[in-house]
Amino acid sequence: MSLKLYVFDNPPNAPSHSYFCQKLETYFRATGVKYTVEHTLPFSAPKGKLPFVEFPDGEKLPDTFFIIRRLVSTGQSEDLDAHLTPAQRADSVAWQGWIDDRIYPATVWTRFGSDTNWNEMYKESFGSVPFGIRQAVAWYMRRGAKASLWGHGIARHSEKEVEEILQGFLKAIDMKLDAAHGGWLMGGEAPSMLDVCLFAWCANCLVTASNPFIKEKILKNGTLKVWLAKRTGEWFPEYETLMGMLT
Numbered sequence: 001m002s003l004k005l006y007v008f009d010n011p012p013n014a015p016s017h018s019y020f021c022q023k024l025e026t027y028f029r030a031t032g033v034k035y036t037v038e039h040t041l042p043f044s045a046p047k048g049k050l051p052f053v054e055f056p057d058g059e060k061l062p063d064t065f066f067i068i069r070r071l072v073s074t075g076q077s078e079d080l081d082a083h084l085t086p087a088q089r090a091d092s093v094a095w096q097g098w099i100d101d102r103i104y105p106a107t108v109w110t111r112f113g114s115d116t117n118w119n120e121m122y123k124e125s126f127g128s129v130p131f132g133i134r135q136a137v138a139w140y141m142r143r144g145a146k147a148s149l150w151g152h153g154i155a156r157h158s159e160k161e162v163e164e165i166l167q168g169f170l171k172a173i174d175m176k177l178d179a180a181h182g183g184w185l186m187g188g189e190a191p192s193m194l195d196v197c198l199f200a201w202c203a204n205c206l207v208t209a210s211n212p213f214i215k216e217k218i219l220k221n222g223t224l225k226v227w228l229a230k231r232t233g234e235w236f237p238e239y240e241t242l243m244g245m246l247t
Protein backbone atom coordinates (compact mmCIF):
# COMPACT_ATOMS: atom_id res chain seq x y z
CA MET A 1 0.00 0.00 0.00
CA SER A 2 1.26 3.49 -0.81
CA LEU A 3 -0.15 6.57 0.91
CA LYS A 4 -0.40 10.03 -0.57
CA LEU A 5 1.17 12.54 1.80
CA TYR A 6 -0.21 16.08 1.34
CA VAL A 7 2.22 18.79 2.42
CA PHE A 8 3.23 22.38 1.58
CA ASP A 9 5.30 22.85 -1.57
CA ASN A 10 8.99 22.83 -0.71
CA PRO A 11 12.40 23.21 -2.36
CA PRO A 12 13.61 19.70 -3.35
CA ASN A 13 15.91 17.67 -1.10
CA ALA A 14 15.41 19.94 1.89
CA PRO A 15 13.40 19.74 5.12
CA SER A 16 9.91 21.18 5.15
CA HIS A 17 9.19 24.71 6.36
CA SER A 18 6.35 23.06 8.32
CA TYR A 19 7.30 21.16 11.49
CA PHE A 20 4.23 18.89 11.37
CA CYS A 21 4.80 17.97 7.70
CA GLN A 22 8.40 17.15 8.54
CA LYS A 23 7.33 15.14 11.60
CA LEU A 24 5.05 12.86 9.59
CA GLU A 25 7.53 12.36 6.76
CA THR A 26 10.26 11.56 9.32
CA TYR A 27 7.96 8.98 10.93
CA PHE A 28 7.41 7.42 7.48
CA ARG A 29 11.15 7.23 6.87
CA ALA A 30 11.84 5.80 10.34
CA THR A 31 9.23 3.06 9.89
CA GLY A 32 9.54 2.39 6.15
CA VAL A 33 5.96 3.44 5.30
CA LYS A 34 5.64 3.82 1.53
CA TYR A 35 4.30 7.18 0.38
CA THR A 36 4.25 9.68 -2.43
CA VAL A 37 4.31 13.43 -1.84
CA GLU A 38 1.57 15.76 -3.12
CA HIS A 39 1.79 19.53 -2.73
CA THR A 40 -1.21 21.50 -1.56
CA LEU A 41 -2.37 24.30 0.77
CA PRO A 42 -4.18 24.07 4.13
CA PHE A 43 -7.46 25.37 2.60
CA SER A 44 -7.90 21.99 0.89
CA ALA A 45 -7.19 19.94 4.05
CA PRO A 46 -9.99 18.20 5.98
CA LYS A 47 -9.20 20.17 9.17
CA GLY A 48 -7.65 23.19 7.42
CA LYS A 49 -4.13 22.19 8.42
CA LEU A 50 -1.29 20.22 6.86
CA PRO A 51 -0.23 17.48 6.65
CA PHE A 52 -2.97 15.00 5.77
CA VAL A 53 -2.84 11.62 4.03
CA GLU A 54 -5.03 9.95 1.44
CA PHE A 55 -5.49 6.16 1.56
CA PRO A 56 -5.79 4.08 -1.65
CA ASP A 57 -9.60 3.97 -1.19
CA GLY A 58 -9.72 7.81 -1.30
CA GLU A 59 -10.22 8.42 2.43
CA LYS A 60 -8.45 11.57 3.64
CA LEU A 61 -7.13 11.67 7.20
CA PRO A 62 -5.55 14.76 8.84
CA ASP A 63 -3.43 15.33 11.96
CA THR A 64 -0.10 13.64 12.64
CA PHE A 65 -1.31 12.10 15.92
CA PHE A 66 -4.40 10.48 14.40
CA ILE A 67 -2.64 9.45 11.19
CA ILE A 68 0.09 7.61 13.12
CA ARG A 69 -2.47 6.11 15.51
CA ARG A 70 -4.55 4.76 12.59
CA LEU A 71 -1.55 3.31 10.77
CA VAL A 72 -0.31 1.60 13.94
CA SER A 73 -3.71 0.29 15.05
CA THR A 74 -4.42 -1.22 11.61
CA GLY A 75 -0.99 -2.87 11.44
CA GLN A 76 0.12 -0.70 8.51
CA SER A 77 3.08 0.75 10.38
CA GLU A 78 5.21 0.14 13.40
CA ASP A 79 4.61 1.65 16.84
CA LEU A 80 7.96 3.31 17.45
CA ASP A 81 7.34 3.37 21.19
CA ALA A 82 6.42 -0.33 21.44
CA HIS A 83 9.81 -1.27 22.87
CA LEU A 84 9.51 1.19 25.76
CA THR A 85 8.29 0.38 29.27
CA PRO A 86 4.87 1.88 30.18
CA ALA A 87 6.60 4.65 32.16
CA GLN A 88 8.93 5.42 29.24
CA ARG A 89 5.97 5.47 26.86
CA ALA A 90 4.33 8.09 29.06
CA ASP A 91 7.57 10.11 28.97
CA SER A 92 7.72 9.87 25.19
CA VAL A 93 4.14 11.18 24.88
CA ALA A 94 4.97 14.04 27.27
CA TRP A 95 8.05 15.00 25.21
CA GLN A 96 5.96 14.97 22.02
CA GLY A 97 3.41 17.23 23.69
CA TRP A 98 6.21 19.59 24.78
CA ILE A 99 7.45 19.87 21.20
CA ASP A 100 4.06 19.89 19.40
CA ASP A 101 2.12 22.11 21.78
CA ARG A 102 4.68 24.44 23.38
CA ILE A 103 7.96 24.50 21.46
CA TYR A 104 6.38 24.56 18.00
CA PRO A 105 4.07 27.52 18.86
CA ALA A 106 7.05 29.31 20.48
CA THR A 107 9.02 28.70 17.27
CA VAL A 108 6.25 30.01 15.05
CA TRP A 109 5.92 33.09 17.24
CA THR A 110 9.63 33.89 16.82
CA ARG A 111 9.03 33.75 13.03
CA PHE A 112 5.76 35.70 12.84
CA GLY A 113 6.07 38.03 15.84
CA SER A 114 9.35 39.79 15.00
CA ASP A 115 9.39 42.04 11.91
CA THR A 116 13.01 41.10 11.12
CA ASN A 117 12.30 37.37 11.26
CA TRP A 118 9.04 37.79 9.38
CA ASN A 119 10.89 39.55 6.53
CA GLU A 120 13.12 36.47 6.16
CA MET A 121 10.08 34.20 6.19
CA TYR A 122 8.36 36.40 3.62
CA LYS A 123 11.34 36.17 1.23
CA GLU A 124 11.65 32.40 1.68
CA SER A 125 8.00 31.42 1.54
CA PHE A 126 6.25 33.92 -0.70
CA GLY A 127 8.92 34.68 -3.30
CA SER A 128 7.27 32.40 -5.86
CA VAL A 129 3.75 33.85 -5.37
CA PRO A 130 3.00 36.38 -8.16
CA PHE A 131 3.70 40.02 -7.22
CA GLY A 132 0.50 41.79 -6.27
CA ILE A 133 -1.23 38.85 -4.61
CA ARG A 134 1.98 37.96 -2.73
CA GLN A 135 1.57 40.86 -0.26
CA ALA A 136 -2.12 40.09 0.31
CA VAL A 137 -1.57 36.36 0.93
CA ALA A 138 1.38 37.04 3.25
CA TRP A 139 -0.55 39.70 5.19
CA TYR A 140 -3.55 37.35 5.56
CA MET A 141 -1.40 34.45 6.76
CA ARG A 142 0.56 36.57 9.24
CA ARG A 143 -2.63 38.08 10.65
CA GLY A 144 -4.17 34.59 11.07
CA ALA A 145 -1.05 33.18 12.71
CA LYS A 146 -0.75 36.12 15.10
CA ALA A 147 -4.40 35.80 16.13
CA SER A 148 -4.16 32.07 16.78
CA LEU A 149 -0.88 32.42 18.70
CA TRP A 150 -2.51 35.14 20.83
CA GLY A 151 -5.35 32.71 21.52
CA HIS A 152 -2.84 29.98 22.37
CA GLY A 153 -1.14 32.37 24.79
CA ILE A 154 2.45 32.23 23.56
CA ALA A 155 2.15 35.59 21.74
CA ARG A 156 1.42 37.32 25.05
CA HIS A 157 5.00 36.71 26.20
CA SER A 158 7.96 39.00 25.51
CA GLU A 159 10.68 37.92 23.10
CA LYS A 160 12.97 37.30 26.08
CA GLU A 161 10.37 35.09 27.78
CA VAL A 162 9.86 33.04 24.60
CA GLU A 163 13.64 32.62 24.33
CA GLU A 164 13.67 31.36 27.94
CA ILE A 165 11.06 28.71 26.99
CA LEU A 166 13.15 27.60 23.99
CA GLN A 167 16.39 27.68 25.96
CA GLY A 168 14.85 25.47 28.68
CA PHE A 169 13.86 22.92 26.09
CA LEU A 170 17.30 22.89 24.46
CA LYS A 171 18.91 22.39 27.89
CA ALA A 172 16.60 19.42 28.56
CA ILE A 173 17.54 17.94 25.18
CA ASP A 174 21.21 18.27 26.14
CA MET A 175 20.55 16.24 29.28
CA LYS A 176 18.62 13.63 27.31
CA LEU A 177 21.43 13.32 24.74
CA ASP A 178 23.96 13.02 27.53
CA ALA A 179 21.96 10.25 29.26
CA ALA A 180 21.55 8.43 25.93
CA HIS A 181 25.31 8.78 25.15
CA GLY A 182 24.38 10.38 21.84
CA GLY A 183 22.16 7.43 20.82
CA TRP A 184 18.36 7.08 20.64
CA LEU A 185 16.92 9.51 23.14
CA MET A 186 14.72 7.07 25.06
CA GLY A 187 17.62 4.56 25.14
CA GLY A 188 17.69 1.13 23.53
CA GLU A 189 18.51 0.05 20.01
CA ALA A 190 15.66 1.68 18.10
CA PRO A 191 14.19 5.16 17.62
CA SER A 192 11.13 6.37 19.50
CA MET A 193 8.62 9.10 18.63
CA LEU A 194 10.79 11.53 20.60
CA ASP A 195 13.66 10.95 18.13
CA VAL A 196 11.27 11.58 15.24
CA CYS A 197 9.87 14.80 16.73
CA LEU A 198 13.24 16.21 17.79
CA PHE A 199 14.78 15.54 14.38
CA ALA A 200 11.77 17.09 12.63
CA TRP A 201 11.83 20.23 14.79
CA CYS A 202 15.60 20.79 14.43
CA ALA A 203 15.57 20.14 10.65
CA ASN A 204 12.60 22.49 10.27
CA CYS A 205 14.39 25.24 12.25
CA LEU A 206 17.69 24.81 10.38
CA VAL A 207 16.09 25.19 6.93
CA THR A 208 14.99 28.78 7.56
CA ALA A 209 16.65 32.09 8.46
CA SER A 210 13.46 33.20 10.25
CA ASN A 211 14.38 31.73 13.66
CA PRO A 212 18.00 32.86 14.17
CA PHE A 213 17.94 32.36 17.96
CA ILE A 214 17.09 28.64 17.64
CA LYS A 215 19.29 28.02 14.62
CA GLU A 216 22.33 29.49 16.32
CA LYS A 217 21.76 27.43 19.48
CA ILE A 218 21.45 24.17 17.48
CA LEU A 219 24.53 24.91 15.36
CA LYS A 220 26.61 25.73 18.45
CA ASN A 221 25.74 22.39 20.10
CA GLY A 222 28.34 19.88 18.91
CA THR A 223 26.65 16.81 20.43
CA LEU A 224 23.27 17.68 18.96
CA LYS A 225 24.85 18.33 15.56
CA VAL A 226 26.51 14.89 15.53
CA TRP A 227 23.18 13.30 16.52
CA LEU A 228 21.33 15.21 13.78
CA ALA A 229 23.94 14.30 11.16
CA LYS A 230 23.49 10.59 12.00
CA ARG A 231 19.71 10.86 11.69
CA THR A 232 19.98 12.82 8.44
CA GLY A 233 22.24 10.14 6.95
CA GLU A 234 19.84 7.36 7.99
CA TRP A 235 16.49 8.97 7.23
CA PHE A 236 17.06 11.71 4.63
CA PRO A 237 20.38 11.14 2.83
CA GLU A 238 19.14 13.47 0.06
CA TYR A 239 19.27 16.49 2.44
CA GLU A 240 22.77 17.43 1.32
CA THR A 241 22.58 21.09 2.31
CA LEU A 242 21.38 20.19 5.80
CA MET A 243 24.18 17.64 6.11
CA GLY A 244 26.66 20.35 5.06
CA MET A 245 25.49 22.54 7.96
CA LEU A 246 25.93 19.70 10.43
CA THR A 247 29.35 18.36 9.46
Ligand SMILES: N[C@@H](CCC(=O)N[C@@H](CS)C(=O)NCC(=O)O)C(=O)O
Nearest residue numbers: 018019020042049050051063064065
Ligand atom coordinates in the same frame (compact mmCIF):
# COMPACT_ATOMS: atom_id res chain seq x y z
N1 LIG B 1 -2.23 18.94 15.17
C1 LIG B 1 -1.86 19.07 13.78
C2 LIG B 1 -1.16 20.40 13.57
C3 LIG B 1 -0.90 20.69 12.09
C4 LIG B 1 -0.47 22.15 11.89
O1 LIG B 1 -0.51 23.01 12.80
N2 LIG B 1 -0.07 22.44 10.65
C5 LIG B 1 0.32 23.79 10.29
C6 LIG B 1 1.63 23.77 9.53
S1 LIG B 1 2.99 23.26 10.54
C7 LIG B 1 -0.72 24.39 9.35
O2 LIG B 1 -1.24 23.72 8.47
N3 LIG B 1 -1.01 25.69 9.51
C8 LIG B 1 -1.86 26.40 8.61
C9 LIG B 1 -2.94 27.16 9.32
O3 LIG B 1 -3.05 27.05 10.56
O4 LIG B 1 -3.65 27.87 8.62
C10 LIG B 1 -0.98 17.86 13.38
O5 LIG B 1 -0.46 17.18 14.28
O6 LIG B 1 -0.91 17.55 12.18
